[in-house]
Amino acid sequence: MLIRNGLLALPGEDSLVRADLRTRDERISGISLAAGGSLAPADGEVVVDASKFLVFPGALDPHVHFDEPGFESREDFFHGSSEAAKGGVTTVIDMPCTSLPPVTNREALHGKLEAMGGKSVVDFALYGGVAGNGIGESLAHAMADLAPDVVGFKCYFISSMETFTRIDHYRFPEVLRKAAGLGRPLLLHAEDWDLVTAATAAVKSARGNSPPEWADYVASRPEAAETVACAAAVALASGFEPNLHVVHVGTAEAARIVASAGASCETCAHYLAFSSDDFASKGSSLKTAPVVKEKGQSELLWKHLADGSIAFCASDHAPSPFEEKNTGSVWTDYGGIPGTGTMAPYLLSEGLFAGRLTLRRYVEISSESAAKRYGLWGGKGSLEPGKDADFFLVDPEGSWTVEGRSLLSKGRITPFEGMRLRGRVISTWVRGRPVYEAARADRGETGIAVEAGYGKHLRWGYR
Numbered sequence: 001m002l003i004r005n006g007l008l009a010l011p012g013e014d015s016l017v018r019a020d021l022r023t024r025d026e027r028i029s030g031i032s033l034a035a036g037g038s039l040a041p042a043d044g045e046v047v048v049d050a051s052k053f054l055v056f057p058g059a060l061d062p063h064v065h066f067d068e069p070g071f072e073s074r075e076d077f078f079h080g081s082s083e084a085a086k087g088g089v090t091t092v093i094d095m096p097c098t099s100l101p102p103v104t105n106r107e108a109l110h111g112k113l114e115a116m117g118g119k120s121v122v123d124f125a126l127y128g129g130v131a132g133n134g135i136g137e138s139l140a141h142a143m144a145d146l147a148p149d150v151v152g153f154k155c156y157f158i159s160s161m162e163t164f165t166r167i168d169h170y171r172f173p174e175v176l177r178k179a180a181g182l183g184r185p186l187l188l189h190a191e192d193w194d195l196v197t198a199a200t201a202a203v204k205s206a207r208g209n210s211p212p213e214w215a216d217y218v219a220s221r222p223e224a225a226e227t228v229a230c231a232a233a234v235a236l237a238s239g240f241e242p243n244l245h246v247v248h249v250g251t252a253e254a255a256r257i258v259a260s261a262g263a264s265c266e267t268c269a270h271y272l273a274f275s276s277d278d279f280a281s282k283g284s285s286l287k288t289a290p291v292v293k294e295k296g297q298s299e300l301l302w303k304h305l306a307d308g309s310i311a312f313c314a315s316d317h318a319p320s321p322f323e324e325k326n327t328g329s330v331w332t333d334y335g336g337i338p339g340t341g342t343m344a345p346y347l348l349s350e351g352l353f354a355g356r357l358t359l360r361r362y363v364e365i366s367s368e369s370a371a372k373r374y375g376l377w378g379g380k381g382s383l384e385p386g387k388d389a390d391f392f393l394v395d396p397e398g399s400w401t402v403e404g405r406s407l408l409s410k411g412r413i414t415p416f417e418g419m420r421l422r423g424r425v426i427s428t429w430v431r432g433r434p435v436y437e438a439a440r441a442d443r444g445e446t447g448i449a450v451e452a453g454y455g456k457h458l459r460w461g462y463r
């Protein structure tokens, strides 16, 4: 296969480079700069004319909740991975906490692989979980049992899930040390339990019997809850900071605390795009945990993405059906949104094309940095000969409007509804095969171009 004459986003380059890209046996077999003369197609070789398109390395989404098995009414691997493919994502990493049973031991991991086997259309890796319930088993053997099959471990400082409870500050250093010993990062949901619990009670009591408002939900998760939790995590890390990764950071101060300690963090597109003021127009469609922050934080997060204090972007894709999103109360509406299909298009439009991110930084944020962090860099994360032929083609002249009803996810309620984005994904390729083609979608199909199950399970050290 020859992808001919496209503008390629090559690693470490400050600008796009016109070149031909050849794939063979699922890999990139050669890249030839147009200045050096075009590659001649071999006999019978399929040629794709990419002269009007930009070619980006396949995006990694290192934070998705595909909920299978157990909560398939919210999302499953086929719909979730289809939505990912539509948005240029070629590898997802799935969280251990929102399936049943949660992936805290090897039996649960095998159950998950069996349940979702044959369903993903993009490549995927998994995290193992460490919950307060069962922490003894985790530290004794379950983390070690899981390590060969997972690319990191996830834990929470605060959790409302009965099946996956928080770990306390006393146990946290032990879990971090254990993960480090196994050569895996520990991912932390960093919001302070003490602050959120007390704030929630105070807000509810102040509201009394009147109907709660979105401001109540915002006030129940104060911004200090994130900075306090990050400061605690860093203080308790005692030498293992490089092994700590804080997920979905929404404040600049938290990013600074984490980065200056030598740990890493991610943010999500919704923290870049929205503030708590937007609840007035978006209501429940914007409800996530942690909640979006005060106006002003977004531009600071963009700055920290650009300067490297925030390592990369993730979607925290966690959709739910209409009924769960509209229960009639800000307290019980589901806290999660779809996002894996809008993440890379949003970063392209509002980051790269809007001038907030350099090309080099966009490539790091969307592909390279997460591939390195999660042991996939040998085969994923950049357009280089020898790596998997994972990329997506974008028409820079095209623009489109996000519409919930067009999402391939099971969840159709998105705060990005109605947002106009520059740059249209034309096709997404995983290991040399188109998994999504916009031309099919234009004909009224879903756009998915491979059979369910094409995606494969990636392990740490994949090459």
Ligand SMILES: [Zn+2]
Residues within 6 Å of the ligand: 063, 065, 095, 316, 318
């Ligand atoms: Zn999450």
